[in-house]
Amino acid sequence: MQLLIQHQTTYHYSLPSTYTIQQLRLTPRIEAHQQVIQWEVKTGGHKTPFIDAYGNQSHTLTITGAHETISILAHGIVDIHAPPFGRIVDVEHFSPLVFTVPTRLTEATPAIYAFAQRGLPRDQTATTSELLHLAEQIQTAVAYRSGTTIVTSTADDALSLGLGVCQDHAHLFLACCHVRGIPARYVSGYIDPETSDHADSHAWVDVWAQDHDFHGWVSIDVTHACLMNDAYCRLAVGRDYDSAAPVRGVRRGGGTETLEVSVHVTPR
Known part of the structure; x- marks a missing residue:
């Protein structure tokens, strides 16, 4: 597309x-x-x-x-061509463990720690299916509502409020993965609005999945609990919004x- x-x-x-x-x-x-x-x-x-x-x-x-x-x-x-199964296969020159370090926006609180323990079954490994299930749980816990948070709001702010936008969904997903030692990073970009009921400007995540036939980055739209496809244009990746704004x-x-x-x- x-x-x-x-x-x-x-x-x-x-x-x-x-x-x-x-x-x-x-x-x-x-x-x-x-x-x-x-x-x-x-x-x-x-x-x-x-x-x-x-x-x-x-x-x-x-x-x-x-x-x-x-x-x-x-x-x-x-x-844009849809990456098969949301898999990002580009060669990178640094370890994915760079993206296991919490930031101010993704720091784990006791509430996030408990949510992550419920949402991800194991430390340091998760399948694509399990990671999509975490996205579905975040959808339920943090309803999408524009204007309820700001760019400095943290993952814990969104979880406590139970409301947020795509940036908050991404930050909470990152925080949960970091609790479990799973690499995950923030993605900023655009989405074709004909495929979504949200704004053209968008945020989602890449997360390190370990499936039976693939170990690597899988791109997940947490707000829609789906894999990235050819409706998404990627601008930047980073540890959180601050490093990918x-x-x-x-x-x-x-x-x-x-x-x-x-x-x-x-x-x-």
Whole structure:
């Protein structure tokens, strides 16, 4: 499937900002199952491309001089083939154990520890079927409701509240896997809205499955409790939202900030 994607991010400041630096993870990953046909990231300031620690196509954006708005447009066409059984087979140059380390957003509390013990039967190993079952349990425990959490909300916040969005579902899944010593990582990207009742911008997980015929990464959409297919475009992977966020940075001055984000994904 080819997806036509347009992602507009606009910052407005109540006072002039004198300096901004941001990391942009707005370019689809180079992976066996997805090919970028055309892609561009347009913005003011100076962009420097780089590959981050997790192999994500990234840019550092710096803007100097007084500015009251920042406009970032990422758009293009990506050709995607469904990975068989959700399996991500690209060769990587670091151990999956990198993704067993908890973060502030995925730290295990007693409530998460108990949930993980119920959701995953064994330490350090799980089959794809068992991991999909964990996703179903998270669906039941944390109902999808937009506006109930923010980007700094933790996995425990979502579990305690019983409400959240795709980011919260992913963080709770990661936290449960880390309790059991199973590698799992956060994925940011897009989903064709014709296949989902949720937003075009999306978050899900890769988790290290051990099936009888495969040991490796399997990509699971926790919010829908299903395997990733050709309706998903992958932007970045990381330990959590903080390390895979599409836009993240700091500024000097600017007063109060207002953020507008518009994402449109259509099959082509």
